[in-house]
Amino acid sequence: xxxxPFFVWLxxxxxxxxxxxxxxxxxxxxxxxxxxxxVLGGTVFATDLRLMNVILRDVPSNTVSEQSYxxxxxxxxxxxxTGFMMLAGVATKCYGNPYYWTKMYALAAGIVFAMAIxxxxxxxxxxxxxxxxxxxxALASISIWFLVAASGRWIxxxx
Amino acid sequence: xxxxxKVAITTAAAIILVTVIYWASEIKAVADVLKQAYG
Numbered sequence: 001x002x003x004x005p006f007f008v009w010l011x012x013x014x015x016x017x018x019x020x021x022x023x024x025x026x027x028x029x030x031x032x033x034x035x036x037x038x039v040l041g042g043t044v045f046a047t048d049l050r051l052m053n054v055i056l057r058d059v060p061s062n063t064v065s066e067q068s069y070x071x072x073x074x075x076x077x078x079x080x081x082t083g084f085m086m087l088a089g090v091a092t093k094c095y096g097n098p099y100y101w102t103k104m105y106a107l108a109a110g111i112v113f114a115m116a117i118x119x120x121x122x123x124x125x126x127x128x129x130x131x132x133x134x135x136x137x138a139l140a141s142i143s144i145w146f147l148v149a150a151s152g153r154w155i156x157x158x159x
Numbered sequence: 160x161x162x163x164x165k166v167a168i169t170t171a172a173a174i175i176l177v178t179v180i181y182w183a184s185e186i187k188a189v190a191d192v193l194k195q196a197y198g
Contacts, residue, residue: 102181113170121167133164140171143178 004095011091019089029085036078037149043068043075044145048138051126061126061134069119076111099158103151110144 010016019026049055050064087094094100118137126134 109174113174117167117170121163124163129164130160133160133168136171136175137167140174144174147178147181 007091007095010088013088015085016088016091019085026086026089029082033079033082033086036075036082037152039071040075040079041145041149043072044141047072047122048141051122051134051138062122065119065122065126069122072114094155097155097158099151099154103148103155106144106147106151110141110148113140113144 011020019029046056047065047068050057050059050061056064118141121129121133121137
């Protein structure tokens with residue numbers, strides 16, 4: 001079953017028209033999207049570089065990940081809302097763009113990894129985790145979110 | 160090592176492998192374009 005009709009419908013919907021036809025609307029929403037991405041990236045780097053023992057060594061790793069995760073969830077919600085609004089304005093263009101789909105698959109993998117794998121693991125005392133586990137989980141997290149950000153920017157320069 | 164830790168290691172390794180393969184293919188595509196233009 002193709003999802004193309006949904007993309008066509010979305011672009012023609014009132015939200016799609018609102019995003020496409022009003023001057024500066026897309027740019028304003030994109031600015032909020034990028035700011036939320038910066039917050040999300042900040043929380044990812046803070047948690048992951050602390051797990052790797054690169055930054056914030058004087059703060060317990062558990063504290064950094066607990067505090068960061070609250071902001072991570074908030075930033076993710078803003079990203080999903082603003083991302084959907086931006087998609088509405090250029091839905092048919094995105095449908096045919098391979099980098100859009102790369103971003104969506106990477107985003108899905110990033111959310112599942114962060115919420116179902118990484119966060120449950122980091123709830124326990126980090127001292128009980130092997131250093132290699134901490135390093136590998138942090139590296140995977142940075143890799144997947146970097147792919148989400150890079151492919152997201154790539155959408156604008158392709159198709 | 161707990162099962163949760165083993166699952167995390169396996170998933171993390173898979174993610175790193177897939178992203179490395181993805182970027183390698185993208186870099187190869189860029190290299191092919193450059194080779195065609197200047198090679």
